Amino acid sequence: MGTNDPIGIFDSGVGGLTVLHQLLQLLPEENFVYFGDTARVPYGSKSRQTITHFSFQDVNFLLSQEVKMVVVACNSASSNSLSELKAKYEVPIFGVIEPTIASLSEEISKIGIIGTSATIESGSYQKMIKQKLGNKALLYEKACPLFVQLAEEGLSDSHIADTVIEHYLSKMKANSPQTLILGCTHYPLFINSLQRYFGDSVSLVNPALEVAREVHKYIHENGLENKNGRGDIRFYLSDVPRNFGSVSVNFLQREIEDITKIDIERY
Amino acid sequence: MGTNDPIGIFDSGVGGLTVLHQLLQLLPEENFVYFGDTARVPYGSKSRQTITHFSFQDVNFLLSQEVKMVVVACNSASSNSLSELKAKYEVPIFGVIEPTIASLSEEISKIGIIGTSATIESGSYQKMIKQKLGNKALLYEKACPLFVQLAEEGLSDSHIADTVIEHYLSKMKANSPQTLILGCTHYPLFINSLQRYFGDSVSLVNPALEVAREVHKYIHENGLENKNGRGDIRFYLSDVPRNFGSVSVNFLQREIEDITKIDIERY
Incomplete structure (x- = not known):
């Protein structure tokens, strides 16, 4: 090569x-x-x-x-x-995971992670965040399988998306994460609807x-x-x-x- | 054998x-x-x-x-x-298609068909209904890709399902179909929510x-x-x-x- x-x-x-x-x-x-x-x-x-x-x-x-x-x-x-x-x-x-973790500030402690079932259940993001930030890191993770199909149908910024986001992420929102990792290639298409849902105080991290x-x-x-x-x-x-x-x-x-x-x- | x-x-x-x-x-x-x-x-x-x-x-x-x-x-x-x-x-x-068509009454004319994109775009149900009922058949077809994931997450009879059904099927409902073919193996799980949406006058046909x-x-x-x-x-x-x-x-x-x-x- x-x-x-x-x-x-x-x-x-x-x-x-x-x-x-x-x-x-x-x-x-x-x-x-x-x-x-x-x-x-x-x-x-x-x-x-x-x-x-x-x-x-x-x-x-x-x-x-x-x-x-x-x-x-x-x-x-x-x-x-x-x-x-x-x-x-x-x-x-x-x-995509290692560079995403490297980009996280040492100052943050409350981190949300969303992705496919395979990504969330692997625990890879979680393990690497703990390695970097130690036990002060509070992690809120959620698999959001419907997001992929929503994105592929062009529905990522729609009333349906809002309903699905509420379904998956209301518990996470209650914990007030400072950062949310968009742990699936489809999820950058939800930047508008996720930012609207979580508010401007949450920074969205795009592994892409x-x-x-x-x-x-x-x-x-x-x-x-x-x-x-x-x-x-x-x-x-x-x-x-x-x-x-x-x-x-x-x-x-x-x-x-x-x-x-x-x-x-x-x- | x-x-x-x-x-x-x-x-x-x-x-x-x-x-x-x-x-x-x-x-x-x-x-x-x-x-x-x-x-x-x-x-x-x-x-x-x-x-x-x-x-x-x-x-x-x-x-x-x-x-x-x-x-x-x-x-x-x-x-x-x-x-x-x-x-x-x-x-x-x-x-599953041939026996489903065979089960349709000769008396009906307004038929809805829902399924995956592959099923709807193949035109197989539509063609066989036309062969049986001729041009008096009025067909309303819609691919409903989100249904599969909803069913697999146990959400087929939920608020999200109602929102998604409204999104996909409001035009079809306006045409008042008499019969609705559940053209995907996952869709029998939506019998409750679809019957609620369309009302009792619509009969649901289960190809399974x-x-x-x-x-x-x-x-x-x-x-x-x-x-x-x-x-x-x-x-x-x-x-x-x-x-x-x-x-x-x-x-x-x-x-x-x-x-x-x-x-x-x-x-």
Whole structure:
């Protein structure tokens, strides 16, 4: 692998486009290979074993595309499978959790974490926050499975979203968290409705932005800048889902033209 | 295959347990093999091509278990892949759509159909209703993707469900359908909230019940009764999802004890 090779990103589906969006902002002269496992999406309701099996296949595919590093955009994969991925592969691999924890101020103590069932139940965010902040950290965690479908239907800032947010998060709100970690690639689409619900005193942390900053820093500290890049993106999916066009525009904030469908079971 | 072999059922996940429940009521002396593709669930947002590829693997697995017939519990697979399945395999294969249409009275004309995006967009229900009732049939169709997650979280008879039903179905209600087809295995869990919303003048049609009646009839007309059966069920899943215990009880109305996890990609 060379510095002019693309950066690989994988996600369970289209949600990782919010991570790609942030990477494009910070690293406009890199090229990218995006793989979304749309045939088997979501990962967030599935077991650690299955998520890890799928993640291995996802990385195998990206390596077949000669990427210089891998970004695990998916919080469910980052929280359940990152250590197995790092143990198996030599290529640099970045998950979304570590840079998110690194971005937290030492001053805060009351932290909310929302994500898929797989992310919340893995305890990864919780464990790393405790390592950083010790026992003074008060954590309020909640899996919010309906958020993914709401986001994909363009309902993340709607009356239904408000009702669902109240259902999942009224107990958390009563604890007055200072910070809320949006621990799923789909959740940045809820920034408006969550900020409205919690009020301006709660700061929302977007792991997509934090991992992009981490990758940016790593590339510059290690002289891995692409000298010939120009923001080219190659999109690969394991299925071309029915709603891909409308959903992808919301997530990436631009149109996606060329998609190659691959058989991920072969990797 | 012999008459004493089990009946095979497959579904994208746990939803097909509503079909198994109906089969157990009508055919208590048959044995069953249930496969739920929980590693790749849902099918309802995915393309016809991917649903058919998965369905082939699902039937291959069931045939490896020497089933005497196959019930496609999943509406998304029944509506997108049944003809390909029937063309490929010699074993009798039953989908949920044909018996549902057969159950409709000739007298009705205003019919609502709800299901996944894959089911609604396939047009299978719509086409078969038009074949039966001709142009006098007025069809109102709506994909309701949030219903699956609501059902799996035990929220199918809740304030959130009422809000989501209003969002999806207010236009349909304004057309005063006489009959509403619950075109997804998860939707029988919404019978209370849908009946409350539409009122008692709307009759709800449950394809799970209709396919069970069809299989019952076929077995008795063809002398395929199991002489040694006693309602044994063998459960196979491609993943053991985090919420399986609580969800399966709601769907099957009994506990599931022994589950075997299989690697469906091998089939």
